[in-house]
Amino acid sequence: MLKFILKKLAMMIPMLVVISLVVFLGLRSTGIDPLTFMVPPEVQSQSPEIVEQLREDLGLNDPLLVQYFRWLGNLLKGDLGLTNKGEDIAGIIADRLPYTLELSLYAMLFSSIIGIGIGIISAIRQNGIVDYIGRVLAVLGQAVPQFLVGILMIWIFSIKMGIFPAANRVSPDATNAFVDAFMHLFLPVTTLTIGMVAVLMRYARNTMLDVLNSDYIKTARSKGIPEWKVYLKHGFRNAMKPVLVILMFRIPALIGGSVVIESVFSYPGIGTSMTNAITNMDYNLVLVITLIIAAVMLVASFMVDVLNALLDPRVRLGE
Amino acid sequence: MGKNFDSKEIILNVENLNTTFVSDQKKIRIVKNVSFQLKRGKALAVVGESGCGKSVTMNSIMRFLGRNAIIKADSIQYNALRDGKVTEYHIEKIDKPHGPEMRALRGPEMSMVFQDPMSSLNPVYKVGDQVAEGLLQHNKGMTKAQAREKVLEMFRKLGIPDPEERIDCYPHQFSGGMKQRVVIAIAMICNPELIICDEPTTALDVTIQAQIMELLKDMQVKDGKSIILITHNMGLVAEMADEVCVMYMGRVVEFGSLEDVFDHTSHPYTQALLRSVPVLGLADGQKLETIPGATPNPADLKGGCEFADRCPFAEDKCRAKDIPMFELSPGHRVRCLKYSSFPLAEGEPAAAEVK
Numbered sequence: 001m002l003k004f005i006l007k008k009l010a011m012m013i014p015m016l017v018v019i020s021l022v023v024f025l026g027l028r029s030t031g032i033d034p035l036t037f038m039v040p041p042e043v044q045s046q047s048p049e050i051v052e053q054l055r056e057d058l059g060l061n062d063p064l065l066v067q068y069f070r071w072l073g074n075l076l077k078g079d080l081g082l083t084n085k086g087e088d089i090a091g092i093i094a095d096r097l098p099y100t101l102e103l104s105l106y107a108m109l110f111s112s113i114i115g116i117g118i119g120i121i122s123a124i125r126q127n128g129i130v131d132y133i134g135r136v137l138a139v140l141g142q143a144v145p146q147f148l149v150g151i152l153m154i155w156i157f158s159i160k161m162g163i164f165p166a167a168n169r170v171s172p173d174a175t176n177a178f179v180d181a182f183m184h185l186f187l188p189v190t191t192l193t194i195g196m197v198a199v200l201m202r203y204a205r206n207t208m209l210d211v212l213n214s215d216y217i218k219t220a221r222s223k224g225i226p227e228w229k230v231y232l233k234h235g236f237r238n239a240m241k242p243v244l245v246i247l248m249f250r251i252p253a254l255i256g257g258s259v260v261i262e263s264v265f266s267y268p269g270i271g272t273s274m275t276n277a278i279t280n281m282d283y284n285l286v287l288v289i290t291l292i293i294a295a296v297m298l299v300a301s302f303m304v305d306v307l308n309a310l311l312d313p314r315v316r317l318g319e
Numbered sequence: 320m321g322k323n324f325d326s327k328e329i330i331l332n333v334e335n336l337n338t339t340f341v342s343d344q345k346k347i348r349i350v351k352n353v354s355f356q357l358k359r360g361k362a363l364a365v366v367g368e369s370g371c372g373k374s375v376t377m378n379s380i381m382r383f384l385g386r387n388a389i390i391k392a393d394s395i396q397y398n399a400l401r402d403g404k405v406t407e408y409h410i411e412k413i414d415k416p417h418g419p420e421m422r423a424l425r426g427p428e429m430s431m432v433f434q435d436p437m438s439s440l441n442p443v444y445k446v447g448d449q450v451a452e453g454l455l456q457h458n459k460g461m462t463k464a465q466a467r468e469k470v471l472e473m474f475r476k477l478g479i480p481d482p483e484e485r486i487d488c489y490p491h492q493f494s495g496g497m498k499q500r501v502v503i504a505i506a507m508i509c510n511p512e513l514i515i516c517d518e519p520t521t522a523l524d525v526t527i528q529a530q531i532m533e534l535l536k537d538m539q540v541k542d543g544k545s546i547i548l549i550t551h552n553m554g555l556v557a558e559m560a561d562e563v564c565v566m567y568m569g570r571v572v573e574f575g576s577l578e579d580v581f582d583h584t585s586h587p588y589t590q591a592l593l594r595s596v597p598v599l600g601l602a603d604g605q606k607l608e609t610i611p612g613a614t615p616n617p618a619d620l621k622g623g624c625e626f627a628d629r630c631p632f633a634e635d636k637c638r639a640k641d642i643p644m645f646e647l648s649p650g651h652r653v654r655c656l657k658y659s660s661f662p663l664a665e666g667e668p669a670a671a672e673v674k
Contacts, residue, residue, distance in 0.1 A: 225453070
């Protein structure tokens, strides 16, 4: 098992390098001059020699690969570089990533508990009341776009009822950090959760139904063990393998993809930074955030492998 | 229904079992007025082509069917014999298919060996633990170590090599035949009296088939187990069975001892079935005989004999109403009007058709 984990971990390093190279070259090959947004237009038109000097100083005239390795070297030393405005990227990430993680992990936690729970109950009591309600909710949750849910949430709970704040993560006048976090997180987490619950519920229900129809469930019943054991010990563990894959691969989607939700709720996470970075053509920042999302993706797929191996001896012993 | 049998001799008595499936608001009766008895310590073979309801019958008795199945029977009586004392269980009166009463029977009293060993074992648990599970369930207070010892003993008995090592393996590390031995171990571990084998060798290759059948025969002969063997392999029937129950489209069409059914084959369907058994050394150009026509869709059946459309002897009266059972000789019953001069064996005609 340890060997399996180490092998998977070792494989992540070359993958990260390749991803960073592709992202780096990809961004550069757009043909947009990084200096366009860095230097004010009047300086660019009046004194092009300053621009050229800057280009030389920043090493932008070097071959792309040289630039890449210089950037990679800095990255490894912990220097993430500066934004167009000269801010430290490491600082921005350190500021904002925790907020996004907080948002996504809560959404993950609640949606997996609710989604898998309802899904399993729907499968066990197929065509029962939970199943019917669940199916309607699943269609609604998938059909209604998340930003709309978010806007509706703000409209109902913030504007009409005034219970929850509509934006930001921290109130300047907060007295209790926990209450403040809860108030700010409630709406965006709920919005993200609704979307994910819909997906997970359907998925958990279908895989559980499949498993419950399999022969080994009948074998389990033939031993005379109680039904809850049949469902949990024999059904649940087998049904969870594909559900975990979906769940794990939602993590990068949540971190990179909560862009919309973060914008709707003006939430100071990495998603908002990403949108800003793109509109400002902030090369370095886009690069770093993309790389973070890619790294999260790799970690997620690593976790899928490990969890699958833990759950299924065929994976574990088939090394 | 009056009790007209000795519950010491008869281990399982099934009377007028009807199983109906509901799908899309439509009810289709799959098992129709099935009655049979299994003698203690004997092997009963249930034969018939695919879809004739033999598995559904057994799953109805074990109560393994899903929520969409309606099971009705005048009697499904299981008689346990322990230390000379008979305990009667009336399965038809048990409400919950997976409730405590039914669960108490599964394992220590009756168990089942399934068709496909590849999918009958849970892929994520060690085989030893899967066998021990039933043991621990039915023997409160038994430690894991004791259970393990019992499992090892069972593995040795079933001829699984290196049991000490194999007990901690996962199902995917076993071959098909070994997996089926594990499935049999699961069925046997609580020492049940009645074992229902649902085509236990269909998924295995021929040499392994013989080994598995030998195991089952041993259990019957040496340990005095009562066995119901579902199969469509007539060779196995001839080798294993004491009595044979032939089913067609959800009905028992012929029932009798092995000699009755094989040597005095009476129902046209059984005759056709036996003629279509492949034999080695078929002459050049000689074709294997098949039964003309196809099995009808159970939803389209009109009443009368289900086999009439494929039967060379069919007459108009065969299609008129349900055919009763006639008794040709003691214990040999046939559902065919050819034998209408014989005494009626069962209180037919059948219960009202389910719409």
